[in-house]
Amino acid sequence: MPSSLPRHIRSLPALQEACLLEQRLREPQADDALADICRQRRVIQGLWQFKKLNVSGTGNKPNTRLINLYKRFDKKTKRFAEKYRTAWQALRTLDPNGSWAIHLKELKDSDIRGPGKDANDTTTSSRYEPSRIWLVQRGTEAGISEEEVNECMRAEWAKTRARMSRWNEELLLVQEEMRRVLVYHKWKALWWRTRSAMRSVNDMAILSGLSGYAHKQAAIWERMANQCARYWLPRLRTRGIMPSWEAEYVDVANNSSLRQGRKGDSEEAEDIEMDEERLDLEGHDEDDDDDDDDEETFQIERDDGDFSDLDSDDD
Numbered sequence: 001m002p003s004s005l006p007r008h009i010r011s012l013p014a015l016q017e018a019c020l021l022e023q024r025l026r027e028p029q030a031d032d033a034l035a036d037i038c039r040q041r042r043v044i045q046g047l048w049q050f051k052k053l054n055v056s057g058t059g060n061k062p063n064t065r066l067i068n069l070y071k072r073f074d075k076k077t078k079r080f081a082e083k084y085r086t087a088w089q090a091l092r093t094l095d096p097n098g099s100w101a102i103h104l105k106e107l108k109d110s111d112i113r114g115p116g117k118d119a120n121d122t123t124t125s126s127r128y129e130p131s132r133i134w135l136v137q138r139g140t141e142a143g144i145s146e147e148e149v150n151e152c153m154r155a156e157w158a159k160t161r162a163r164m165s166r167w168n169e170e171l172l173l174v175q176e177e178m179r180r181v182l183v184y185h186k187w188k189a190l191w192w193r194t195r196s197a198m199r200s201v202n203d204m205a206i207l208s209g210l211s212g213y214a215h216k217q218a219a220i221w222e223r224m225a226n227q228c229a230r231y232w233l234p235r236l237r238t239r240g241i242m243p244s245w246e247a248e249y250v251d252v253a254n255n256s257s258l259r260q261g262r263k264g265d266s267e268e269a270e271d272i273e274m275d276e277e278r279l280d281l282e283g284h285d286e287d288d289d290d291d292d293d294d295e296e297t298f299q300i301e302r303d304d305g306d307f308s309d310l311d312s313d314d315d
Helices: 013-055 060-094 146-195 204-238 246-314
Strands: none
Touching: 013 060, 146 204, 204 246
């Protein structure tokens, strides 16, 4: 095929028509291979559902037979995937920027899954995303009408839309839970302050102790509310969420940001000081090494002088 030839041969005028013919052949070949992959995946998912509902727990023989059947369909799926990759690589060689690149993408092993979650998929339902092979727009698959495709994918689309709606609902519920936590902490602080004046005791020392304890508990609950707001507000702001209680705790969040900035500056200053101290220590070590070298040189020179004195005495 022209796609397997080197570029300088493929670009010859005599082969231009052959390249166009192969390009016209490879694009529907890739579409058909992708449709075959989707059909095999639907069969495999149906087998697993059948095994889960009817075969599991009935003995080794039915399970082994179904596993062998699954391996046969899985082998067919891999063969169609290799056919798609061959056609895609040929199109990429012949016309890298053609219109086919809009809907025909590189097929990875992680893309061959679905419809729905696989049995060994550990992704939660709220974070599950369908494979892109199910999002390719096709009028009619090989041997399957458009009505049959829509009937097969309608349940999966409904599940995906339900998960999206549930996720949005969870987001609203979390914001409401945050608001209720802050309201409860404020109410508890006010409740402790009202407790301080409910005891009727003539001893002022006891009344002072009760009031101090009540105000201490109220301060603890207020501190807990401020801590929650200090932790939640920056994260909500980064996602563009402005809660109704933001105005009440905006000063707390701003002070927290300033404190973190000062902490970062102090840590950076400490790092600089540590680097300077380490450089000073290394300089002192080098000076000590130089002194040791000077002492050794002086000792060697002195020893050489002594030997010369001995030679002169022998003479």
